[in-house]
Amino acid sequence: LIGGSVGLALRHRKLCRRIIGVGRREESLQVARRVGAVDHTTTELEQGVSEAELIVVCSPVMHIAKHVLSAAKLCPAGALITDAGSTKEQILDEIKECWDDARDVQFVGSHPIAGSEKAGPEAARADLFEQRLVVVTPDGTSGTRAVESVEQFWQSLGARTIRRSPANHDRLLAASSHMPHVVASALAACTSNSELPFTGSGWADMTRIAAGDVQLWQQILTENQSHVLQSLDKFMEMLDGFRTAIEAKDKRKLVRLLTAGKKKRDAVGS
Amino acid sequence: LIGGSVGLALRHRKLCRRIIGVGRREESLQVARRVGAVDHTTTELEQGVSEAELIVVCSPVMHIAKHVLSAAKLCPAGALITDAGSTKEQILDEIKECWDDARDVQFVGSHPIAGSEKAGPEAARADLFEQRLVVVTPDGTSGTRAVESVEQFWQSLGARTIRRSPANHDRLLAASSHMPHVVASALAACTSNSELPFTGSGWADMTRIAAGDVQLWQQILTENQSHVLQSLDKFMEMLDGFRTAIEAKDKRKLVRLLTAGKKKRDAVGS
Numbered sequence A, B: 001l002i003g004g005s006v007g008l009a010l011r012h013r014k015l016c017r018r019i020i021g022v023g024r025r026e027e028s029l030q031v032a033r034r035v036g037a038v039d040h041t042t043t044e045l046e047q048g049v050s051e052a053e054l055i056v057v058c059s060p061v062m063h064i065a066k067h068v069l070s071a072a073k074l075c076p077a078g079a080l081i082t083d084a085g086s087t088k089e090q091i092l093d094e095i096k097e098c099w100d101d102a103r104d105v106q107f108v109g110s111h112p113i114a115g116s117e118k119a120g121p122e123a124a125r126a127d128l129f130e131q132r133l134v135v136v137t138p139d140g141t142s143g144t145r146a147v148e149s150v151e152q153f154w155q156s157l158g159a160r161t162i163r164r165s166p167a168n169h170d171r172l173l174a175a176s177s178h179m180p181h182v183v184a185s186a187l188a189a190c191t192s193n194s195e196l197p198f199t200g201s202g203w204a205d206m207t208r209i210a211a212g213d214v215q216l217w218q219q220i221l222t223e224n225q226s227h228v229l230q231s232l233d234k235f236m237e238m239l240d241g242f243r244t245a246i247e248a249k250d251k252r253k254l255v256r257l258l259t260a261g262k263k264k265r266d267a268v269g270s
Helices: A002-012 A026-034 A045-049 A061-074 A089-098 A144-156 A166-189 A201-211 A214-223 A225-247 A251-268 B002-012 B026-034 B045-049 B061-074 B089-097 B144-156 B166-189 B201-211 B214-223 B225-247 B251-268
Strands: A020-022 A040-042 A054-057 A080-083 A109-112 A133-137 A160-163 B020-022 B040-042 B054-057 B080-083 B109-112 B133-137 B160-163
Touching: A002 A020, A002 A026, A020 A026, A020 A045, A026 A040, A045 A061, A054 A061, A061 A080, A061 A089, A061 A214, A080 A144, A089 A166, A109 A144, A109 A166, A133 A144, A133 A166, A144 A160, A166 A201, A166 A214, A166 A225, A166 B166, A166 B201, A166 B225, A166 B251, A201 B166, A201 B201, A201 B251, A214 A225, A214 B251, A225 A251, A225 B166, A225 B225, A251 B166, A251 B201, A251 B214, B002 B020, B002 B026, B020 B026, B020 B045, B026 B040, B045 B061, B054 B061, B061 B080, B061 B089, B061 B214, B080 B144, B089 B166, B109 B144, B109 B166, B133 B144, B133 B166, B144 B160, B166 B201, B166 B214, B166 B225, B214 B225, B225 B251
Parallel strands: A020 A040, A054 A080, A080 A109, A133 A160, B020 B040, B054 B080, B080 B109, B133 B160
Antiparallel strands: A109 A133, B109 B133
16 A cells, blocks of 8 residues: 555656566556556566665565665665654664665665555555655664655655654554554454444444554554553553543543543544 | 434425424524525424424433423324434433323434534534434334334435334443443543644544534433443453553464454444
8 A cells, every 4th residue: 555655656746767666476566557556566676676766665564674674785875765664663673783884775764644444556546645744763873864865755745754763653653553553443343243233433433444454453563562552551541530430420520531532633623 | 413414304305394493592593594404493392393293302312301391292292202312211211200191292212323523503414314224212102103103204314223122222322332432532532742743544533523512422421321331341351352462462362353353343344
């Protein structure tokens, strides 16, 4: 989804001379060609990156570090590498552990907060990044030029960018995305088959992301474990506050809690 | 929203000779007239129901019983009364306690599972009930003819209907709607201002209903307290299962839980 949308956005905005899609499965690459996301495709990383100026690694989080390191070995000098993973700290640690400082290649992580419960190039959209936020996550060793180039890249696709350290990113995203995914999945899972026919648009909205890729989310939750647990505990404490107010039929407290939720939601808009 | 949409749907489908909107505030009634939801309006219940064949009480849950009882006193013999409240058992208990069996008037409760976080006649839609489920909640004393008439009424607006006892309705809706509202509100409330800019469409979908009317939801949660608490406990137990799996980095268990959530969500469709 992300890789295909990057390709579509680049072509749509005529920002790129040549886009090469690199993938493991010929089927996905065929779809990527058919939807017009890429000019050429290959299953050989070496062939794919041999003349690349910019490499965007859109693999599932558990493969990102490995693919960034391979690409860094095979790409030309002067190339810039970024990724689109939902977790950042552990990936960067793995990359730094094996990074070849002798090569003139740079990596700066990024995370476009865009996407949906759908996956694959068939769901790709040229406008996926428009008005969306991309978190760019330099660490102490990132070159200023490289960080700015990655920011300009996402901005050229219509996104806004913001800089955060990898650890800070992971803490913020645990609260805004990873923990909510657990809540959505738990809500869907605890609804019995006899209750399902009585769900309406509220339940459907709340559980939409629970339809997402199971393996991908298992990886995200495991990689960002400590921050996800912290966020979960904060949520469970809040939920327990609601429970206590309902049990006591404490209308004033319940109104106060519901109002706090409404204010936060209203601040974000539709 | 519900009353206005009933009016619009009736006029749109040419099912009714005359629709009278009864309300407390002249402003809302003005909007109802302007959007074409009603033929006439009045703030006097007596005037509004004096020739009514069917009365649909769309007040907030805490006023429904009172309004049904008043309407039952003032309407002509042979009239049928229903409501659109999200809770059923307590309302029916209050109605039965003061019901005048001597009058030839019938009440059968209903709950259209349709709506949104928006309120008021300006949000009314003629197609609000199309393809949606309406739970009709007869109890032992309801006449068969009256129950069938209420079912036919909602079906004529495009809805499907299903019969459940008031208690059964409240148990099912606690799980499918009332408890999820608490979860959405708690999720919104526990997100700090520094985390809000990093929320995406997942968080926005999950918290949409938290923007709903605070007083209305306080009433629903208090009226349906025992079933809401039961559902909350079931949800918290499920969430605790996810927490344990994440803490232990138990990938197999986490995949099993995420898959259970995905299956339930996939069963409902988009």
